[in-house]
Amino acid sequence: MPIVCITNLSPDSVRAANTAAALAARRKVPLMLYGVPEPESPNGAGASQVVLHGRLELEAERLRAQGVEVHTVMTPKAEEALLGDEECRKAEWCVVAADGWQIPVWRRTPLPERLMQRACAPVLVVRRDEALVDWAHGRRRLVAMVGVDASDEADGSVAFIRALREVGPCDVIATYVCSPAEERTRLGIHSPVRVELLDPVVRGIQALDPYVERVLVREVRERLGEVPGEGNVEIHLEPGYGRRDEHLLHVARKRGVDLVVVGTHQRVGLQRWWHGSVSAGVMRHAEQSVVCVPATFVKPRKLGAPRSVLVPVDFTEASQRAIAQARMLVGVGGRVHLLHVHVRRMGDPDWTDHYGVLPEPPREREEMMRRLQALVPQENDGVRWTLEGVSASEEAQAICQAAEREGVDLVCVGAVGGRMGRVGGVARELMARCHRPVLVVPAPEEAREPLGWGAQGIHNP
Known part of the structure; x- marks a missing residue:
């Protein structure tokens, strides 16, 4: 898989070519050098294709002196040629x-951003080449920051970090930008009305x-998974509100990183205007070099059997079937x-001034925990059992929040009654919201009348 470098032979592009070479x-792969003449630039104005090709060959000869196999291509439209050429489609990196x-007047975005929107390979946008070149030559360790969240594009950036550490030693700072208020809501952490009741460390x-x-x-x-290779891996939580790209850039400046890695959905047109683009914001305003990784870079994960399962319990026969299935x-x-x-x-008690997960009402808590304990098998079968009782206005929402708090691999819920049964309705809500x-473990009589997802329906969001 070659490394592709897009150049217009400007001083900035020369630094990018040095990095690509x-x-x-280091990877022992060929370098594809794409020359892009720009009519409005000094290197492209009035110059014939023969002269431009000659300049490109001189640049290639300079890079070959570094012991790299270099191939040159002249193209007026870099991003379209990159997509159209099968060899470039399989590129390992695209450097610009x-x-x-x-x-040009008729365009609103520079070529690096257009490449980021359309390229099939990770796009490395070079600003300062010294750190990257020294790292590639084994003279120093790279410090890379990767933006991590719950979206699919984060999987691409995490996969790229693993590939990065195959090249050389790399310290990784995995940064998650989070809103404290939104995270408390997602996890079901109730906040009291009076601020003075909060722990001093969380009053801000x-x-x-x-x-x-x-x-x-x-x-x-869990999102990072195994990150093999040499170097430290640090998790950094950045509380904040507003645009994620600004918070990521703040962390990058504060920590003095050499490279920022972000994923991209590669949205265009109205979708890009409506959803915004964290990767574009980072690319435009970062002081460091930036890698934008498309979602297609993600390699399929090998899924194993679930090791932790949450079972909502309402003490019906359906709950017992779900518990047996989870076991x-x-x-x-x-x-x-x-x-x-x-x-x-x-x-019920007024929880206005309560802080944390809302528990069962005091008068019922002991009895409910005793009944939950009675559902745990007496024999030691090597399974660890944990119990929890909570209060909530919506049952399905409370189950979703507990699943996030506990970090379970699966929610196993029993369905009772007909299609409009109470627990059946909760099961449908879970499949839509969790x-x-x-x-979903149906009742025996329901197995003969499927609910649309089979005798045992699995919903994987």
């Missing part, structure tokens, strides 16, 4: 200078609760989390 030499490009609007912080660190670590799925060494949700009603896979 150093990477190609951040500056030195003329923007941009402060993270220690419990929420532990959950987020666990989620980011078989996790096997020895797995965990089953039993959750009872008390739907709040008139006369971010974790949901397994």
Whole structure:
């Protein structure tokens, strides 16, 4: 898989070519040097194709002196040629200078951003080449920051970090920009009305609760997975509101990183205007070199059997069937989390000044925990059982929040009654709202009348 470098022979592009050549030499792959004449630039104005090709060949000879196999191509439309050429489509990296490009009147975006929107390979936008060249030559360790969140584009950037550490030693700062208020809502952490009742460390609007912080660190670590190679891996949580790209750039400046890695959905047109683009904001305003990784860069993950399952319990036969199913799925060494949700009603305690997960009402808590404990098998089968009772206004929402807090691999829910049964309605809500896979275990009589997802329906969002 070659490394592709797009150049207009400007001084900025020369620095990008130096980086591309150093990477190609380290990876022992060929370098495809694409020359892009720009009519409005000094290098392209009035120059014939023969002269421009000669300049490109001189640049190629300079790079070959570094021990790199270089192939040259002249093209007036770099991003279209990159997509149309099968060899370039399979490129390992696409390297381009951040500056030195003329923007025609009829265009609104420079060539690096157009490449980012359309390229099939990660696009490295070079600003300062010294750190990257020294790293590729083995003279120093690279410090890279990767933006991590719950979207698919984050999977691409994480996969690129693994590829980056195959090239050379690299310290990684995995940064997650989060809104404390939104995270508390997602995890079901109730905030009291009176600020003075909060822990002193979380009284600020941009402060993270220690419990929420532990959950987020666990989620980011799960998102990263195994990161082989030499170098440290650090998880950084950045509380904040507003545009994520500005917070990422703030962390990059504060930590003095050499490279910023972000994923991109490659949205265009109205979608780009409506959703915005974190990758474009980082690319335009970063002081460091930036890598934009398309979602297509993600390699399929090998999914194993679930090791932790949450089972909503309402003490019906359907709950017992779901518990038995969860017990078989996790096997020895797995965990089953039993959750009872008390739907709040008139006369319940006022939780206005409560901080944290809302528990069962005091008068019912002990009895509910005893009944949950009675559902745990007496024999030691190697399965770890955890119990929780919470209060909530919506049952499905409370189950979703508990699944996020516990970080389970699967939610296993039993369905009772007909299609419009109460638990059946909760199961449908979970399949629509839960971010974790949901397994619905129907009643025996319902197995002969499928609900649309089969005898045992699995929904994987």
